[in-house]
Amino acid sequence: MRRVGLFGGSFNPPHQAHRALALQACETLALDELRWLPAGQPWQKPAGELASPEHRLAMVQTLIAGEGRFVVDNRELSRQGPSYTLDTVRELTAEQPGTDWFLVIGQDQYARFATWHGWRELLAAVTLAVAAREGQTVQVPPALAGVPHRCVVLPLPRHDINATDIRARVARGLPIAPLVGEAVARYIDQHSLYRAAPGH
Known part of the structure; x- marks a missing residue:
């Protein structure tokens, strides 16, 4: 059975911590592939803060160049309406039956998971791979405590x-290459x- 990771986000911009987490997921979970899924309209974020879908897609492609296990999947950018992870998982499951799916998320996303669209169906379809920041433990959120789900921890x-x-650094003209x-x-x-001053 193929093991495929799903790594979504606004990637506005994608950065080295994203890449480090993706590589950690590949190693820890023994993934055959990790799909980067730039969000079209992240429904929990204000749209005004986002660079265009074309730019965010190009930046992800640039960041992951040369890593054979990484694939960019642009389906959420071309989808009309809000970007729901459940819709993507439904489509992928239909396209690739028999695949073992791992959804790579951060601890903050895990804590809010019960606010996600169709979260119960999503929990049944994927294994959650939760990134644990150094020195922190991952706690099951109270809303998920009584719901059976598969969860693995990614040490980051x-x-x-x-x-x-x-x-903010770009807006102030400071270097960002590192x-x-x-x-x-x-x-x-x-x-x-x-270049314009960020709203936050």
Whole structure:
């Protein structure tokens, strides 16, 4: 049975901590493939903060170049309406029956999982792979405590990198290459992304 990881997010922009988590997932879960799924309209985030779908897709492709287990799946970018992970999992399950699916998420997403669209069906369809920040333990959220689900923990080295800070650094003209890699930093500069002061 093929083992495939699903790694979604706004990737606004994608950065080295994303790549580190994806590589950790491949190793810990013995994945045959990890699919990066840039969100079209993340329903829990304000749309105004996002770079265009085309730019976010291109940045993910740039960040993961050269890693054979990584694949970019753009279905959520082309889908109309909000990006629901459940819709994606339904489509993939129909396309690739018999695959063992692992949904890679952070601890904060795990804590809020009961707010996700169709979360009970989603729990039945995938194994959750929850990234545990260094020195922290993963606790089952109270809302999920009575719901059977499969969960594995991904130990993650400490990375003090987040997209909000990266956008703020770009707006202030500060270097970001150590945070996103040379190629993504060059792409952001060439396309003048995030130059306006971020809202947060």
